[in-house]
Amino acid sequence: MSGPGGESLRPLVFVVDDEPLLAKALGAMLHRAGCEASAFATGSSAITALGRTRPQMVMLDLMMPEMDGIEVLRRIREIAPDLPVVMMSGQGTIRAAVDALQLGAFDFLEKPIDQCRLEAALAATLERARLRRQVGVLRAELADRFRMVGNSKALEQVRDLISRAAPTTAGVLITGESGVGKELVARAIHFQSLRAAEPFVALNCAAIPKELIESELFGHERGAFTGAEAARKGKLQEADKGTLFLDEVADMCLAAQAKLLRFLEHPEVERLGSNEPILLDVRVMAATNKNLAGCIKDGSFREDLFHRLNVVPIRVPALRERLEDIEALTAFFLERYCRQNNRALSLAPECQAVLRGLDWPGNVRELRNLVERVVVLARANPVEPNELRSFLGQASGTVPMRGQAPEPGGSLQAALDRTEREMVEQALAAGHGNVSAAARALGVERASLYRVMKRHDIPHQTAE
Numbered sequence: 330m331s332g333p334g335g336e337s338l339r340p341l342v343f344v345v346d347d348e349p350l351l352a353k354a355l356g357a358m359l360h361r362a363g364c365e366a367s368a369f370a371t372g373s374s375a376i377t378a379l380g381r382t383r384p385q386m387v388m389l390d391l392m393m394p395e396m397d398g399i400e401v402l403r404r405i406r407e408i409a410p411d412l413p414v415v416m417m418s419g420q421g422t423i424r425a426a427v428d429a430l431q432l433g434a435f436d437f438l439e440k441p442i443d444q445c446r447l448e449a450a451l452a453a454t455l456e457r458a459r460l461r462r463q464v465g466v467l468r469a470e471l472a473d474r475f476r477m478v479g480n481s482k483a484l485e486q487v488r489d490l491i492s493r494a495a496p497t498t499a500g501v502l503i504t505g506e507s508g509v510g511k512e513l514v515a516r517a518i519h520f521q522s523l524r525a526a527e528p529f530v531a532l533n534c535a536a537i538p539k540e541l542i543e544s545e546l547f548g549h550e551r552g553a554f555t556g557a558e559a560a561r562k563g564k565l566q567e568a569d570k571g572t573l574f575l576d577e578v579a580d581m582c583l584a585a586q587a588k589l590l591r592f593l594e595h596p597e598v599e600r601l602g603s604n605e606p607i608l609l610d611v612r613v614m615a616a617t618n619k620n621l622a623g624c625i626k627d628g629s630f631r632e633d634l635f636h637r638l639n640v641v642p643i644r645v646p647a648l649r650e651r652l653e654d655i656e657a658l659t660a661f662f663l664e665r666y667c668r669q670n671n672r673a674l675s676l677a678p679e680c681q682a683v684l685r686g687l688d689w690p691g692n693v694r695e696l697r698n699l700v701e702r703v704v705v706l707a708r709a710n711p712v713e714p715n716e717l718r719s720f721l722g723q724a725s726g727t728v729p730m731r732g733q734a735p736e737p738g739g740s741l742q743a744a745l746d747r748t749e750r751e752m753v754e755q756a757l758a759a760g761h762g763n764v765s766a767a768a769r770a771l772g773v774e775r776a777s778l779y780r781v782m783k784r785h786d787i788p789h790q791t792a793e
Contacts, residue, residue, distance in 0.1 A: 339365045340385040340455060345375045345401065346417070347393045355388065355442065362448045372401030379408050386454055389434075391418035391425055399425070402432050411465075413458040415450055417442065477513050478661045479654030483646040487514060494641045495521035500593070502638045503616040505645035508694030511616040512576060514645055519572040524612060527571030532564045535577035542585045543601060550602035565598050568611045578615035578638070579624050583631065589613075590634045613638070648689040648696065655684050658693060662700035670704055675711040678777040683714050685771075686748045687721070714749070714781075750785040753778065757787075 342364045346352040349370065356366035367384070369375035373396060375387070387405060391398035402414055416429040419440035426437040435454045438446065477484065494501055495518045503511045512531065519529045537545050548563030564573055575581070581589070592598060593613060597606040615638045624630035648655070659676065667674050689695055702720050709716055752771065760766030768778040781787075 339363055341365045341367065341382070342451075343375055343378065343384045343387045344368045345372060345387065345393075345398075346390040347371065348390075351440070355447075358442070358444055358447050359388075359451070361444065362451055364451065372396040372398070372404070376401065376404050376408065379405065379412075383409065383412070385413070385458070386451070387412060387414045389414055389416055391416055391429070392420060399428055399432065402429060402434060406433055411458070411461060413454045415454055476661070477510065477517060478658050479651060480657070481646075481651035481654045483651045484654060487643060487645060488517075490641065490643045491517045491521065494518055494643070496523065497641075498612055499640040500612075500638045501614040501641045501643060502621075502635075503614065503643045503645060504621075505616075505618065506647050506692055507618045508692035509645040509647055510693050511618075511645055512574065514643055515572070515574040515614045515616065518614065519574075519612075522572070522612070524571050528568050529572050529574065530564050530568040531574045531576060533576045535580040539582040539585070542582060543588060546585060547588065547598045548600040550600050560600070563598065563600065565592065565609055565611055566607060569609045570611075572612045572614060575613065575615040577617055577619075579617040579619040579621060579630055583629070586631045586634050590631065590637060593634075593637050648692045652685050655696065656681055658696055659684060659700060662697050663704065666701045666704040672704055673710070674704055674707060676703075676717070677711040677713045679714045679781050680712060680717050682749060682752060682771045682781070683717055683721075686752055749781065750787070753781055753785065753787060 340363070342359050344352050344355050344359070344366050346355065346368070347370050349368075352368040352370070356368055359366040364386075367378070367382075369378065372389075372393060375389075389398050389401055389405075393401075396404075398416055398418070402416070405412060405414060410433075413435045414433070415436045415438060416426070416434045417438045417440055418425065429437055435457060436450050438450055477488065491514060501515070501518060503514050505511055515531075516529060519525065532545060534542065544561070544563065546563050546565055548561050548566055551558065551560045575589075592609075596610065597608045599606050621630055621635055621639075625632045625635060659681070663674065663676065666672075684696070691698070699720060703712055703717065706720065707716060753767070756767035756770045757764070760770065764778055765775050768775045771778065
């Protein structure tokens with residue numbers, strides 16, 4: 330079986346054994362199993378070859394002159410930590426097998442090796458290696474998905490609070506408008522904490538009917554209520570040793586608030602329909618876009634629960650409070666959605682002035698959705714400001730300009746044009762007519778600013 334260029338698609342296996350006949354026999358067995366084999370009589374020659382070619386697997390003899398299999402395995406781990414290695418020996422000891430497995434060998438086979446045992450070890454090792462690679466990819470994607478992007482002073486203050494709160498067990502209450510990234514903050518705290526390897530469980534309290542929220546949190550036994558056909562763990566038990574993130578906690582009913590407060594004071598739960606307490610170790614973090622002081626005043630949120638959750642308060646700034654992050658966020662989302670949609674796309678430099686002129690009521694979520702819409706629908710490359718404005722007009726709801734409401738009966742396009750012109754004129758005035766200074770203030774190239782000036786008929790004498 331070959332690829333488009335004639336290259337073999339069979340898995341390549343390095344066979345490292347100082348006995349030529351055994352290495353040749355093992356190579357024939359690997360060929361029958363659907364692999365290509367490269368034989369090496371010494372560990373040093375195999376290590377040298379690893380610098381040129383990376384196989385899918387190594388079969389390594391334990392007892393060899395010059396450098397034994399354990400030392401070769403150590404060297405392989407330094408060069409290629411994730412490369413699967415299967416050790417072999419005709420006179421191996423249990424101690425040697427344990428040492429090899431502790432160093433990361435996937436399996437240990439005793440000689441003579443028969444075809445069935447080889448094929449079983451081969452299949453298991455390659456599948457385990459595939460799963461490891463997949464887990465690595467998923468972890469990288471997860472880290473990318475929940476990365477906090479930007480270097481504004483407002484965001485740096487949030488990062489500072491995260492770094493100070495993460496090593497502790499203190500409760501954290503995260504506040505901010507919808508779409509600012511409150512869950513990102515909670516995940517950042519979790520992944521910087523000592524609980525990073527344990528579960529992070531999120532529950533949106535606003536999405537759960539009040540009659541089911543207690544079951545979601547604490548779990549239930551079979552028959553605890555109509556429809557409870559099987560016992561079920563609650564989110565608190567799922568998060569044991571890890572973190573539970575309660576989003577939109579202000580929407581939790583008072584009965585559930587009382588039970589949550591009790592858990593925070595005495596960390597054990599009883600599933601609905603059971604009297605048996607279950608001791609848990611869970612760090613609880615909460616978030617809301619509501620004014621909890623007002624909720625306490627109107628009686629919809631318990632004051633004692635507020636104080637228990639609000640040990641470390643973190644307010645996430647709105648996007649309009651960190652406009653200097655828009656360029657980095659736009660580039661981040663553009664790269665992500667181009668990769669996902671197999672497109673190569675860029676924005677004209679003038680687009681940054683358009684984006685910075687918006688009020689962003691939907692915050693980072695709104696910007697993310699806009700960039701995805703642009704990647705999917707844009708015709709031109711690079712995307713010019715006029716086309717970008719057309720995608721703003723396709724958004725649900727309005728996209729107000731910062732500090733200005735559209736005139737009654739006026740179009741969104743006209744409002745965008747008017748604001749862009751005003752921003753340019755204000756930047757030029759602030760820079761005393763210096764185009765370079767105005768371009769720097771607006772975050773665009775000098776040539777791009779000239780094009781904007783020409784489009785809006787701003788005379789050069791205004792700028793010079």
